[in-house]
Amino acid sequence: MGGEQPIPVDLRAWAPGDLALLERLLGDPSMMTHLGGPETPEKIRERHARYCRSSASGADAQFAIVAGSAHAAAGWIGYWEREWQGQTVLEAGWSVLPELQGRGIATRAARLLADRARSNGRYRALHAFPAVDNPASNAVCRKAGFRCLGEVDFEYPRGHFLRCNDWSLELTDQNR
Numbered sequence: 001m002g003g004e005q006p007i008p009v010d011l012r013a014w015a016p017g018d019l020a021l022l023e024r025l026l027g028d029p030s031m032m033t034h035l036g037g038p039e040t041p042e043k044i045r046e047r048h049a050r051y052c053r054s055s056a057s058g059a060d061a062q063f064a065i066v067a068g069s070a071h072a073a074a075g076w077i078g079y080w081e082r083e084w085q086g087q088t089v090l091e092a093g094w095s096v097l098p099e100l101q102g103r104g105i106a107t108r109a110a111r112l113l114a115d116r117a118r119s120n121g122r123y124r125a126l127h128a129f130p131a132v133d134n135p136a137s138n139a140v141c142r143k144a145g146f147r148c149l150g151e152v153d154f155e156y157p158r159g160h161f162l163r164c165n166d167w168s169l170e171l172t173d174q175n176r
């Protein structure tokens with residue numbers, strides 16, 4: 001069978017030069033339909049500064065998704081600590097530039113993110129909370145090996161409630 005070769009995907013630490021990428025991802029209303037609408041330029045700058053300070057070995061790890069042989073910036077992916085149902089877990093989020101969507105980039109990036117979260121070694125599970133009416137993000141969870149635990153009401157951003165699916169991926173080997 002023919003078919004296109006999958007695009008090589010990798011993650012690299014979020015860097016000072018990535019502000020324009022974040023502006024495209026979070027400032028575009030069409031990208032933020034399921035996330036409470038576009039963020040203001042000020043909010044995006046604050047978020048960018050926090051992402052630059054994050055670290056893969058800590059409780060907040062943010063990456064640029066790079067794709068293709070030239071390692072061009074294709075999106076953002078990251079995880080951060082969250083208290084969830086009495087446990088400290090990691091929550092994941094992701095976003096891919098519109099012109100690069102539908103090519104498996106987010107799914108491969110989510111698998112790489114799970115590897116990083118596993119190497120971090122401090123957490124039992126990585127969760128993701130896509131809105132129930134965000135088919136692409138729910139598909140990313142399913143294809144990256146997360147298990148759907150059911151629907152929950154989730155506050156994001158503050159004061160804005162969304163009906164979401166709670167997807168979870170175990171980070172520890174349950175058989176050991």
Ligand SMILES: CC(C)(COP(=O)(O)OP(=O)(O)OC[C@H]1O[C@@H](n2cnc3c(N)ncnc32)[C@H](O)[C@@H]1OP(=O)(O)O)[C@@H](O)C(=O)NCCC(=O)NCCS
Pocket residue numbers: 031032034035093094095096097100101102103104105106107108129130131134135136137139140143
């Ligand atoms: C969610 C998002 C990151 C997915 O990125 P992507 O690189 O296009 O994802 P993939 O190519 O890995 O696609 C994953 C699956 O979603 C499916 N999908 C994509 N758009 C879809 C849609 N509108 N309806 C149904 N399925 C869809 C794809 O077909 C693919 O499944 P398949 O391989 O079985 O066909 C991207 O749509 C995005 O940035 N959205 C805006 C931000 C956002 O909502 N982030 C998630 C917050 S929880």
